Structure formats: structure tokens, C-alpha cells
Amino acid sequence: VTSDGTRLGRVADETRSEEGPAAVVERCIQALRGARDLAAAVASDLVGVGISSPGPVDPFRGIVVDPPNLGAAFHDVALAPLVGDALGLPAALDRDTNVAALGEWTFGVARGCSDFLYVTVSTGIGGAVVSGGRLLRGPDGTAGELGHTTVDLDGPVCGCGARGHLEAISSGRALARDARAAVDDGRSPFLSARAAQRPDVDARAVADGEAAGDETCRDLMVEARRAFAAAVVSWVDLFDPELIVVGGSIAEHQGDRLLDPARAAVERHAFRAPASRVRIVTPGLGPDVSLAGAHPLVMSRLHGPVSETVGTALVGHSVPA
Numbered sequence: 181v182t183s184d185g186t187r188l189g190r191v192a193d194e195t196r197s198e199e200g201p202a203a204v205v206e207r208c209i210q211a212l213r214g215a216r217d218l219a220a221a222v223a224s225d226l227v228g229v230g231i232s233s234p235g236p237v238d239p240f241r242g243i244v245v246d247p248p249n250l251g252a253a254f255h256d257v258a259l260a261p262l263v264g265d266a267l268g269l270p271a272a273l274d275r276d277t278n279v280a281a282l283g284e285w286t287f288g289v290a291r292g293c294s295d296f297l298y299v300t301v302s303t304g305i306g307g308a309v310v311s312g313g314r315l316l317r318g319p320d321g322t323a324g325e326l327g328h329t330t331v332d333l334d335g336p337v338c339g340c341g342a343r344g345h346l347e348a349i350s351s352g353r354a355l356a357r358d359a360r361a362a363v364d365d366g367r368s369p370f371l372s373a374r375a376a377q378r379p380d381v382d383a384r385a386v387a388d389g390e391a392a393g394d395e396t397c398r399d400l401m402v403e404a405r406r407a408f409a410a411a412v413v414s415w416v417d418l419f420d421p422e423l424i425v426v427g428g429s430i431a432e433h434q435g436d437r438l439l440d441p442a443r444a445a446v447e448r449h450a451f452r453a454p455a456s457r458v459r460i461v462t463p464g465l466g467p468d469v470s471l472a473g474a475h476p477l478v479m480s481r482l483h484g485p486v487s488e489t490v491g492t493a494l495v496g497h498s499v500p501a
């Protein structure tokens with residue numbers, strides 16, 4: 181990836197986490213060597229490797245801590261040091277949502293913003309916070325987990341173990357869980373019919389059910405949107421952001437059906453000044469947002485915070501490694 185966000189080489193492979201961390205790290209290294217070969221003309225200008233990983237991660241030491249979706253073997257995997265040593269380049273690693281936020285900040289809709297939130301509503305709900313021109317990391321690098329905002333004290337238990345988090349109500353995983361429960365107790369004709377066709381009913385099935393007029397599916401989607409709107413009101417009051425960028429597969433599919441209730445709730449319930457300032461928008465970059473974000477991630481590690489490097493170090497990129 182060059183300083184204007186152009187990709188010179190792209191190699192994709194499956195994670196296959198069931199083969200264990202060593203195999204996954206080796207596949208990452210092979211993919212990177214492949215990408216370097218594709219960009220052979222500039223190979224000597226490469227200054228670093230940026231890694232976007234499922235959280236939680238320790239971005240300061242480049243370690244993948246224990247992401248729930250990769251299995252128990254993934255515990256304290258030193259991904260950035262291993263990759264960096266193999267490639268002979270400095271390697272910087274951060275949580276996928278933080279890297280995506282850096283991508284939108286540098287190349288996407290958040291260009292020029294010093295206060296914005298990045299949220300992804302997908303299988304899970306992830307987030308990143310840029311405040312006062314700095315990516316908010318906290319001493320452990322875990323700050324900005326917006327999906328773990330409590331929206332219902334008596335709500336369902338979240339994947340993290342706490343109760344009533346936004347992710348436990350509005351995420352794809354939560355909707356799939358509710359869809360399976362609705363099939364089990366026969367309360368949704370649409371989902372029962374869908375389950376008879378294929379065994380795994382998912383969030384998409386719930387959205388399809390709402391569109392087809394199924395009452396249970398409609399209730400689930402309305403509740404998911406209400407919970408999201410309530411969380412957004414809290415974020416506006418907490419962070420006073422100029423922009424809230426909402427990405428992820430569910431947000432992409434739902435569009436304004438998800439964003440409009442949040443906009444209306446902010447108008448009604450958030451503090452007046454931030455409510456009139458904030459804009460709730462869809463992302464500027466596509467699914468490769470983390471590839472774009474890898475560039476500012478590396479540059480910020482080499483030269484200091486992004487706010488100080490945007491428009492300076494990002495212009496030229498012949499920086500010695």
C-alpha cells in the first residue's frame with residue numbers, strides 16, 4: 181500500500197485457525213512474501229508491515245491476546261514480532277476496528293476529523309474512538325470497544341460474559357441466537373420455514389423475515405435497532421464526536437433502516453450541542469478498509485500519532501526502516 185492508499189499487491193488466504201497459531205502465522209508470512217513479490221518494483225522502498233487482527237490485542241507489543249473467534253490455542257500469539265522478523269521489516273499490529281478507523285481517517289469519510297467514532301455492526305459489534313486527534317487506546321490498548329456498551333441491565337449475556345451489552349442484542353450472532361430460539365418454540369412461521377430448508381438460520385434470515393412481514397422477525401429487528409440507537413445516544417453524550425461512521429455487513433445491508441432510528445434518538449435525547457453537530461454516516465471505504473489502514477498504522481508507529489503525520493510523512497514514503 182502506497183502513501184495515497186493504492187495497493188500494489190494483494191494476496192488472500194483463509195485463516196484456518198483450527199490448524200493452530202503456528203500454521204496461521206506461517207500462512208501470514210507466506211501471503212506477505214507473495215504480496216511483496218507482486219510489488220517487486222518498490223520492494224526496496226517497503227518500510228513496514230501493518231497488521232489488522234481480531235481483538236483483544238496488545239498493540240504495544242504486537243500480541244494477539246485471546247480472540248474468542250479463533251479458538252483457545254490463540255493465546256498471547258506474538259504475531260507482529262514473528263512476522264516482522266520473517267520479513268525483515270518493522271511490524272505494527274492493532275485491533276481490526278482501530279486499523280479500519282485509521283483507514284477512514286486517512287483515506288475515507290473521516291478525513292480532516294479530529295473527533296469521530298468508527299463502529300462495525302456485523303457478526304459482532306466493534307468500535308474505535310478518535311478523540312482530540314488521537315486514536316484512544318488506553319494503557320492496555322483495549323479502549324473503544326463500543327459494542328460492549330450496556331443497553332439493558334436485564335438483557336442477554338454477552339460473549340464477553342457481561343449482561344445486556346449492545347453486542348448481545350444487536351449483533352449478527354445475537355440475532356442468530358434469537359432466531360434459533362424462535363425456531364425452537366415455533367413462534368415464527370417464517371424462520372421455521374427457513375430452518376426446514378437449511379439448518380442454520382442467521383441474522384440475514386431475521387432481516388428477510390421482517391421484509392416478508394413476519395411479526396417475530398420484525399420485533400427482533402426493531403429491538404436490535406432500538407438498542408443500537410440507545411447506545412449511539414450515549415456515545416454522542418460521552419465523546420461529542422463530529423462523525424459516527426457505521427460499517428459492517430448488517431449496517432451495510434440495513435442502511436438507513438439502522439441509521440435513521442439512531443439519528444432520531446440522538447435528536448431527541450442527546451445533549452443539544454453535540455446532537456446538532458454529529459453526523460451518522462456509512463463508511464467511505466469498502467471491505468478492504470483495513471488494508472488502507474495498514475499504511476497509517478505503520479506510519480504512526482514510525483513517526484508518531486496519525487494526526488501529526490497525515491499530510492506530511494504520508495506524502496513521501498522513502499523512509500528508512
Ligand SMILES: [Zn+2]
Pocket residue numbers: 327328338339340341342345347
Ligand atoms: Zn460484552
